[in-house]
Amino acid sequence: MxxxxxxxxxxxxxxxxxxxxxxxxxGAADAxxxxxxxxxxxxxxxxxxxxxxxxxxxxxxxxxxxRRTGRYLIGLLASLALLVVAxxxxxxxxxxxxxxxxxxxxAGRRPTVDEPFRGSPAAxxxxxxxxxxxxxxxxxxxxxxxxxxxxLARSRxxxxxSGLDRGVLRGERPEQAIALINPHQKDVQDxxxxxxxxxxxxxxPLLLFSRFQPSSTRxxxxxxxxxxxxxxxxxxxxxxxxxxxxxxxYPVTRADxxxxxxxxxxxxxRELVLSWDDxxxxxxxxxxxxxxxxxxxxxxxGCGAPTGYLTPPFGKGRGADESGQQVxxxxxSAPVARGGTAEDECGRAIRS
Numbered sequence: 001m002x003x004x005x006x007x008x009x010x011x012x013x014x015x016x017x018x019x020x021x022x023x024x025x026x027g028a029a030d031a032x033x034x035x036x037x038x039x040x041x042x043x044x045x046x047x048x049x050x051x052x053x054x055x056x057x058x059x060x061x062x063x064x065x066x067r068r069t070g071r072y073l074i075g076l077l078a079s080l081a082l083l084v085v086a087x088x089x090x091x092x093x094x095x096x097x098x099x100x101x102x103x104x105x106x107a108g109r110r111p112t113v114d115e116p117f118r119g120s121p122a123a124x125x126x127x128x129x130x131x132x133x134x135x136x137x138x139x140x141x142x143x144x145x146x147x148x149x150x151x152l153a154r155s156r157x158x159x160x161x162s163g164l165d166r167g168v169l170r171g172e173r174p175e176q177a178i179a180l181i182n183p184h185q186k187d188v189q190d191x192x193x194x195x196x197x198x199x200x201x202x203x204x205p206l207l208l209f210s211r212f213q214p215s216s217t218r219x220x221x222x223x224x225x226x227x228x229x230x231x232x233x234x235x236x237x238x239x240x241x242x243x244x245x246x247x248x249x250y251p252v253t254r255a256d257x258x259x260x261x262x263x264x265x266x267x268x269x270r271e272l273v274l275s276w277d278d279x280x281x282x283x284x285x286x287x288x289x290x291x292x293x294x295x296x297x298x299x300x301x302g303c304g305a306p307t308g309y310l311t312p313p314f315g316k317g318r319g320a321d322e323s324g325q326q327v328x329x330x331x332x333s334a335p336v337a338r339g340g341t342a343e344d345e346c347g348r349a350i351r352s
Contacts, residue, residue, distance in 0.1 A: 111263040113220060116251030120265060120352060121330045122225035125249070129160045131226030132246055141238030142278040148240055151276045152230055154180060154287065155242045162209045163248045163270065164224055171211050171309065182290045184283045199308035206301075206310065207294050210248060210268055213309040218255050220263055225249040227332070228269075240276040241292065245269075247332060252312050264312045265352045267329040269297045271336040295336040299329040299349040326350050 109119030228246030235241030302311030
């Protein structure tokens with residue numbers, strides 16, 4: 001037998017065998033190559049699949065190039081970023097500005113001398129007495145409609161004087177408001193006698209009046225924002241009982257502040273119940289009312305021992321002043337809860 005055997009079973013010559021060996025070593029162009037892994041896999045399928053492996057070939061789906069997928073993902077992220085910039089530009093600062101991201105965002109909402117209510121719900125409220133509404137008058141108890149209308153007007157005058165009069169806000173004694181209180185109501189008269197001289201927890205002028213100490217605090221601008229109004233019903237002995245529920249927002253700064261200093265908004269919500277009594281049944285004076293009850297809620301107005309003044313916290317003092325439960329001073333859905341006593345903790349306003 002020769003060195004090799006042809007496909008037809010014939011013997012190869014020595015010359016042909018030697019030529020084959022030389023071409024194999026030299027790497028002839030038509031020399032057979034080892035099949036790739038994929039080719040071996042296809043060949044295996046053809047051998048084992050009676051249908052020739054055609055379904056396996058058509059069922060193979062090559063993966064998409066990763067580079068193209070990356071382009072699509074980058075494009076999608078860029079589109080989302082543009083939408084964020086368009087609809088919530090302020091948040092872009094929060095996302096990309098790093099540790100100091102709050103500074104520019106907060107600066108855009110901080111109050112200024114020209115816009116002391118910037119960033120506050122009170123910016124959309126009415127100014128001064130315009131925010132204190134009155135209902136239509138009708139006859140109640142011992143009063144006819146005209147008398148009720150007059151009593152409502154005087155009740156509103158008391159609320160305006162006690163919470164909006166510039167002299168009272170600067171710490172002056174509220175003589176006009178006091179003149180509307182029944183002089184025969186002993187408990188209230190005792191409060192008024194001592195509250196302005198030596199304020200205590202029980203006898204504090206802040207229970208009825210808003211006052212700032214001019215040596216430490218001054219109002220910013222000429223506007224105080226208000227929201228609320230008066231309601232009425234028949235009280236005891238046929239009296240006209242008027243309830244005033246009003247929120248006042250006072251923008252203030254330090255007394256010695258320049259034009260760039262910190263501005264704080266002190267927010268006071270007062271609820272007063274006044275009784276216009278029948279003089280035939282209750283000892284009173286014409287044109288005066290008796291105070292049935294008084295309550296108030298306050299934020300950014302100071303904590304600690306009574307001083308007779310609202311004492312807004314500035315700078316580092318705000319942290320110590322805001323140690324209590326979180327409150328929303330603009331939420332008027334709940335009743336006024338505070339009676340002005342020491343056990344009432346100072347709330348932390350979630351907005352001002």
